[in-house]
Amino acid sequence: MNSSSVRKIRIGNTPADGGTRASSIEVGGESCLPYHQFEGIMPCKPVIAWEIPDVRPDDWCETVKDPYRELLGDPVGWARYVVEKHGARIICLDLRGARLDKENRSAAASVELLRGLLKDVKVPLIIKGPGPGQKQNEVIAACAEAAQGERCLLASAVGEEYKTLVAAAIAYGHLVVAESPIDVNLCKQLNILISDLSFPSDRIVIDPLTGGLGYGLEYTYSVMERIRLQALSGDAMMQMPFINFVGGEVWKAKEVKMPAAKEPMWGNERERGVLWEVATAVSLLYAGAGILVMRHPAAIAVVEKTIENLMKNG
Amino acid sequence: MKLTGLQIFKLLPNKNCKECGFQTCLAFAMKLAAKQAKIDACPYASPEAKETLGAAAAPPIRLVTIGMGERAVRIGEELVMFRHEKAFFHKTALAPQVDDLMGREEILARLREVCAFSVARAGENLLLDLVAIKEKSGAPEKFAQTVKFTAEQCLLPLVLVSKRSACMRAALESVGSSRPLLWGADGNNADEMAALAKEFACPLVIEGEGVEALAQMACRAAEKGVDDLVLCPVSSGAAGRLRDFTLLRRHALSRSLRGSGYPLIMSASSKGYEGAVAAVGGICKYASVIVLEDPAPWTYFPLLTLRQGIYTDPQKPLQVKPGVYIIGDAGGNAPLLVTTNFSLTYFMVSSEVEASEIPSRLLIVDAEGQSVLTAWAAGKFNAEVIAKAVVAQELAASVPHKRIIIPGYVAMISGDLEDKLPGWNVMVGPQESADIPAYLKEVWARATA
Ligand code: B12
Numbered sequence: 093m094n095s096s097s098v099r100k101i102r103i104g105n106t107p108a109d110g111g112t113r114a115s116s117i118e119v120g121g122e123s124c125l126p127y128h129q130f131e132g133i134m135p136c137k138p139v140i141a142w143e144i145p146d147v148r149p150d151d152w153c154e155t156v157k158d159p160y161r162e163l164l165g166d167p168v169g170w171a172r173y174v175v176e177k178h179g180a181r182i183i184c185l186d187l188r189g190a191r192l193d194k195e196n197r198s199a200a201a202s203v204e205l206l207r208g209l210l211k212d213v214k215v216p217l218i219i220k221g222p223g224p225g226q227k228q229n230e231v232i233a234a235c236a237e238a239a240q241g242e243r244c245l246l247a248s249a250v251g252e253e254y255k256t257l258v259a260a261a262i263a264y265g266h267l268v269v270a271e272s273p274i275d276v277n278l279c280k281q282l283n284i285l286i287s288d289l290s291f292p293s294d295r296i297v298i299d300p301l302t303g304g305l306g307y308g309l310e311y312t313y314s315v316m317e318r319i320r321l322q323a324l325s326g327d328a329m330m331q332m333p334f335i336n337f338v339g340g341e342v343w344k345a346k347e348v349k350m351p352a353a354k355e356p357m358w359g360n361e362r363e364r365g366v367l368w369e370v371a372t373a374v375s376l377l378y379a380g381a382g383i384l385v386m387r388h389p390a391a392i393a394v395v396e397k398t399i400e401n402l403m404k405n406g
Numbered sequence: 407m408k409l410t411g412l413q414i415f416k417l418l419p420n421k422n423c424k425e426c427g428f429q430t431c432l433a434f435a436m437k438l439a440a441k442q443a444k445i446d447a448c449p450y451a452s453p454e455a456k457e458t459l460g461a462a463a464a465p466p467i468r469l470v471t472i473g474m475g476e477r478a479v480r481i482g483e484e485l486v487m488f489r490h491e492k493a494f495f496h497k498t499a500l501a502p503q504v505d506d507l508m509g510r511e512e513i514l515a516r517l518r519e520v521c522a523f524s525v526a527r528a529g530e531n532l533l534l535d536l537v538a539i540k541e542k543s544g545a546p547e548k549f550a551q552t553v554k555f556t557a558e559q560c561l562l563p564l565v566l567v568s569k570r571s572a573c574m575r576a577a578l579e580s581v582g583s584s585r586p587l588l589w590g591a592d593g594n595n596a597d598e599m600a601a602l603a604k605e606f607a608c609p610l611v612i613e614g615e616g617v618e619a620l621a622q623m624a625c626r627a628a629e630k631g632v633d634d635l636v637l638c639p640v641s642s643g644a645a646g647r648l649r650d651f652t653l654l655r656r657h658a659l660s661r662s663l664r665g666s667g668y669p670l671i672m673s674a675s676s677k678g679y680e681g682a683v684a685a686v687g688g689i690c691k692y693a694s695v696i697v698l699e700d701p702a703p704w705t706y707f708p709l710l711t712l713r714q715g716i717y718t719d720p721q722k723p724l725q726v727k728p729g730v731y732i733i734g735d736a737g738g739n740a741p742l743l744v745t746t747n748f749s750l751t752y753f754m755v756s757s758e759v760e761a762s763e764i765p766s767r768l769l770i771v772d773a774e775g776q777s778v779l780t781a782w783a784a785g786k787f788n789a790e791v792i793a794k795a796v797v798a799q800e801l802a803a804s805v806p807h808k809r810i811i812i813p814g815y816v817a818m819i820s821g822d823l824e825d826k827l828p829g830w831n832v833m834v835g836p837q838e839s840a841d842i843p844a845y846l847k848e849v850w851a852r853a854t855a
């Protein structure tokens with residue numbers, strides 16, 4: 093790697109590295125703008141993480157619940173299904189059930205679920221906590237310990253609360269997502285703060301905060317381009333790959349839910365909804381996304397294919 | 407490229423005769439560089455100097471107009487590679503396609519879809535821009551008929567797609583005066599197509615493989631007197647397209663390749679999701695026109711929403727004017743809701759209030775065009791700001807019930823706001839605007855029963 097490339101990071105430890113994952117995943121490493129392989133190298137292709145909520149996601153809209161009907165209350169079965177049937181290479185376990193406004197599940201319950209998942213499903217994992225101020229530290233710390241040595245990606249270090257999460261990642265050998273709200277300087281500042289805790293830079297992934305299509309996507313798009321340009325010009329504190337939590341932003345929008353019967357111009361709502369997720373994800377790929385956290389299998393299939401096409405040397 | 411004062415000075419006669427109104431040629435050159443003087447002021451400047459300066463002043467990417475009148479489409483004149491450097495200006499034009507092997511009914515069905523398409527979003531009407539008509543029959547007569555029929559049915563400017571100059575001529579005899587875009591010229595027919603473009607004064611697409619070769623073809627067409635050109639690099643796959651479009655845009659902006667300074671066109675040939683994905687790539691990365699060869703109607707809204715986002719000025723979010731907006735026949739008893747002046751926020755909230763069919767008033771405060779939570783986090787939408795707006799609008803007089811509904815996402819300011827607005831009752835509305843109709847029908851109705 094030269095000094096003006098994005099860092100390459102690895103998620104998941106196989107037995108050779110002291111973990112139990114059947115495979116690991118690498119992202120980052122590019123020395124050029126996204127897919128500019130005519131003037132640099134892009135050794136790793138971006139990857140899509142399948143979002144699996146720990147509790148039945150009653151707030152998901154029908155279009156995106158449909159493909160998972162029988163699995164909605166069974167996260168481990170759900171994860172197995174996407175790995176076996178759809179070839180998922182990485183899973184994002186969303187511990188939303190621990191939120192106070194959801195089911196306020198205990199850290200112990202999260203740990204039990206995680207253990208089951210680690211046993212049954214052998215792809216690398218992203219573990220997403222309930223969010224700042226929401227028992228985040230307690231839940232993530234407990235899960236980090238339970239997944240010791242697996243090199244999971246812990247989400248997210250944010251605001252003042254980043255220290256506990258980073259400490260857990262140091263103690264148990266994981267990676268962290270550094271989240272900051274759509275701002276170049278805040279992004280850099282958080283990366284510096286985390287590095288100041290002696291956390292290695294090649295274990296940080298940037299979450300620039302995602303606005304869905306029609307809800308601030310263009311802000312995310314531009315801040316990612318700015319961060320990436322700065323990274324390629326040699327700024328070591330910006331050289332981390334990006335993660336974008338796409339599914340959650342997209343599937344709450346009115347535009348993915350509205351039935352065509354009510355808004356005929358908008359067209360068929362199922363396909364429109366899937367395309368809403370696809371269009372958000374693909375724009376972010378052009379801006380440099382490394383990991384896209386997504387929900388709908390049809391959208392994921394289209395984006396996977398798009399990645400293949402963009403990675404072919406044109 | 408911008409010339410420096412010194413570069414301009416070298417082009418001047420160095421007579422220091424002062425006729426331009428400046429003491430020396432150098433002083434004049436400095437003013438020229440700062441765009442505070444015009445070269446015409448120097449009577450002795452050589453034609454070459456004038457041309458060099460003129461070329462340097464022209465936009466790096468030519469502005470090309472397709473069609474005429476109100477719905478004419480302007481493309482080109484872009485100035486940057488990345489939207490954060492300034493902004494992207496002339497929106498990617500989308501051109502759904504029909505062809506001359508389709509039946510009349512089929513054509514009509516698509517045209518109806520395309521011409522009637524209009525969705526209001528964040529203060530803009532999202533519309534499709536062009537209709538492309540592709541010649542597949544090989545028969546000039548048939549192509550001409552299809553083009554004529556399409557032009558009669560639909561007022562949008564046209565893109566005529568044929569490599570056969572006989573077909574193109576036949577079509578132009580009926581619609582040539584409406585300035586359609588001709589697509590076009592390639593390595594085999596370039597001279598004939600250029601002649602047609604010139605005769606009918608239409609913009610012309612030049613298609614060719616390899617960025618340098620394509621630019622050379624463009625130079626040839628320009629020498630033949632066709633100035634309004636659009637380039638179509640023939641690329642393989644999404645990666646190849648990205649490469650060629652990026653290189654052409656770079657060359658154009660840095661003026662490092664003669665013949666590259668024109669807008670770019672591409673075709674999204676696949677159906678459904680894949681066609682839409684190609685269009686997403688084009689909207690993000692430098693396509694000025696995208697022909698949608700086989701579009702599904704549900705692709706239009708997402709694509710136009712993306713285009714709206716990518717082409718808004720990143721320095722200046724779309725805003726509405728602060729003030730009190732009356733929705734429906736709202737009297738004194740009508741509910742009063744408050745939100746920010748971010749266009750998207752305003753339009754989402756006002757459309758839901760309208761949908762509720764309960765006449766209401768909407769207080770829009772100046773939050774510098776930011777969304778509710780962004781503005782709250784930046785201290786631009788808090789109790790103080792809202793209280794000031796309520797006082798400034800003298801709402802105590804016109805709102806006898808003294809109730810104000812705030813967005814659910816800023817529930818935390820309700821106590822503070824009650825302190826700042828003595829006598830007022832602050833009600834916390836739902837978080838998502840979609841829930842406003844139910845809220846007004848139930849919670850509001852109960853509270854005021
Ligand atoms: C795009 C965006 C930006 C853009 C600004 C876009 C704009 N013009 O506002 C930029 C990049 C500039 C930005 C900046 C910042 N942002 Co910002 N941003 C976002 C983002 C991604 C989307 C916001 C958006 O456009 N939403 C869409 C609009 C329509 O939503 P809305 O206004 O809330 O309206 C909805 C509801 O509130 C409701 N509603 C609205 N009005 C009313 C009224 C009534 C009566 C009712 C009942 C309902 C209702 O209806 C709408 C639809 O449901 C969000 C995160 C996210 N994914 O949502 C963060 C977010 C809002 N930003 C955040 C922050 C912290 C910031 C910054 C302070 C960061 C910083 N320090 O630089 C700055 C502040 C700006 C500044 N320094 O001046 C935080 C706020 C967190 C918090 N709770 O404090 C968020 C939530 C991200 C996060 N999770 O950290 N941001």
Ligand code: SF4
Nearest residue numbers: 422423424426431448
């Ligand atoms: S008029 Fe021309 S030659 Fe005379 S001083 Fe001005 S620039 Fe120089």
